Amino acid sequence: xxxxxxxxxxxxxxxxxxxxxxxxxxSGDLSVYWYQQSLDQGLQFLIQYYNGEERAKGNILxxxxxxxxxxxxxxxxxxxxxxxDSALYFCAxxxxxxxxxxxxxxxxxxxxxxxx
Amino acid sequence: GQQLNQSPQSMFIQExxxxxxxxxxxxIFNTWLWYKQEPGEGPVLLIALYKAGELTSNGRLTAxxxxxxxxxxxxxxxxIPSDVGIYFCAGTFTTGNQFYFGTGTSLTVIP
Numbered sequence: 232x233x234x235x236x237x238x239x240x241x242x243x244x245x246x247x248x249x250x251x252x253x254x255x256x257x258s259g260d261l262s263v264y265w266y267q268q269s270l271d272q273g274l275q276f277l278i279q280y281y282n283g284e285e286r287a288k289g290n291i292l293x294x295x296x297x298x299x300x301x302x303x304x305x306x307x308x309x310x311x312x313x314x315x316d317s318a319l320y321f322c323a324x325x326x327x328x329x330x331x332x333x334x335x336x337x338x339x340x341x342x343x344x345x346x347x
Numbered sequence: 348g349q350q351l352n353q354s355p356q357s358m359f360i361q362e363x364x365x366x367x368x369x370x371x372x373x374x375i376f377n378t379w380l381w382y383k384q385e386p387g388e389g390p391v392l393l394i395a396l397y398k399a400g401e402l403t404s405n406g407r408l409t410a411x412x413x414x415x416x417x418x419x420x421x422x423x424x425x426x427i428p429s430d431v432g433i434y435f436c437a438g439t440f441t442t443g444n445q446f447y448f449g450t451g452t453s454l455t456v457i458p
Binding site: 233235264273274276279286287289319321325334335336337338339340341343 | 377378380382387388389390391392395397435437439444445446447448449450451
């Protein structure tokens with residue numbers, strides 16, 4: 232168990248709909264990262280938040296948005312869903328090195344999104 | 348964006364054989380991570396490396412941080428069927444910022 236939790240585990244929805252994926256980082260971790268993994272593909276970095284602020288942005292579509300709340304949990308919002316958005320979405324968290332921790336990244340179990 | 352080249356893309360080996368895979372980047376990294384992912388699961392952190400030349404083991408797994416800081420290697424000794432999965436490397440060159448991932452090495456172990 233990595234200590235990163237994600238809900239829901241599975242999500243089935245229709246094209247055009249909007250969904251919200253939730254992530255709780257490991258206790259004490261300030262950074263949250265979101266990744267998309269399509270079938271038999273690698274991990275595509277979407278976005279990173281650090282202590283509530285956006286820190287880095289990857290290949291995230293305009294239809295997708297994220298935020299990190301004061302309690303450090305994060306949500307990834309996917310709207311106007313298309314068939315091609317079907318994928319595994321992973322959240323990962325890492326510690327803040329300035330507090331003495333070393334750079335690592337621990338992944339949650341993922342949310343499998345199916346768009347029909 | 349930053350590209351990480353991971354090779355080989357796939358490996359089919361007999362149980363008991365040793366495995367080697369590597370990852371190279373076009374930039375200098377200050378951290379290298381190695382993960383294993385099984386189907387439908389999240390990547391699991393295997394080994395973390397923080398210093399050039401560092402050699403770290405985790406059971407039958409050994410990883411090295413290349414001295415050029417642009418590459419890393421993972422070796423698995425005496426492979427067993429449960430080693431099956433996809434192995435990813437990841438690196439970052441700015442503390443606390445984005446990690447870049449390799450494309451993965453798919454490992455199949457034949458009993």
